[in-house]
Amino acid sequence: GAGVSQSPRYKVAKRGQDVALRCDPISGHVSLFWYQQALGQGPEFLTYFQNEAQLDKSGLPSDRFFAERPEGSVSTLKIQRTQQEDSAVYLCASSLGKTGTRLNEKLFFGSGTQLSVL
């Protein structure tokens, strides 16, 4: 498919477990974002990559959250020692544009990974 693909679609973790969430952006897209969407809320920014460079990680809620995009395409969001408050849908979005251009004008979101921490 031509869209942003995220896996797994659902993830159930026991408190304290580490999880890894994957995002396959649209081929050729330079910019990649991670957003966290709690139940009944709007998405909240976590981090932004331009190619392999993580240009903004100011939205990551704690040092248990780590994101990477080593080859400038696939990205992984890792959460260590998960807590119940980490339960949310994690959305990935990609864009052909980059900072300084209108990158949000053509921003495509994936369907998200729903993480439940028990």
Place this chain on the structure above:
Amino acid sequence: ELKVEQNPLFLSMQEGKNYTIYCNYSTTSDRLYWYRQDPGKSLESLFVLLSNGAVKQEGRLMASLDTKARLSTLHITAAVHDLSATYFCAVEETSGSRLTFGEGTQLTVNP
């Protein structure tokens, strides 16, 4: 810190009626986006508003932006059931990367 507020948060309306959703934001920005989200699905881009006075229309939805008032509206004309969804506005920060979203307006259109 940029804050984005939508109202109402919940809207139940009858088919054929008109209504407006409001989106207020707290700091200067001239780029605002509207998205639709169906349950369990991702965000679908509806409108991109890039300047003061911008107005965009698609079908029964019309969006406008007043950057001086820091206000955007999403107007629904003659609602139909298919419009039932959650609608988010999002404001782009001056850095030009991250979006700050409102809480969303959950719209239910009843027959």
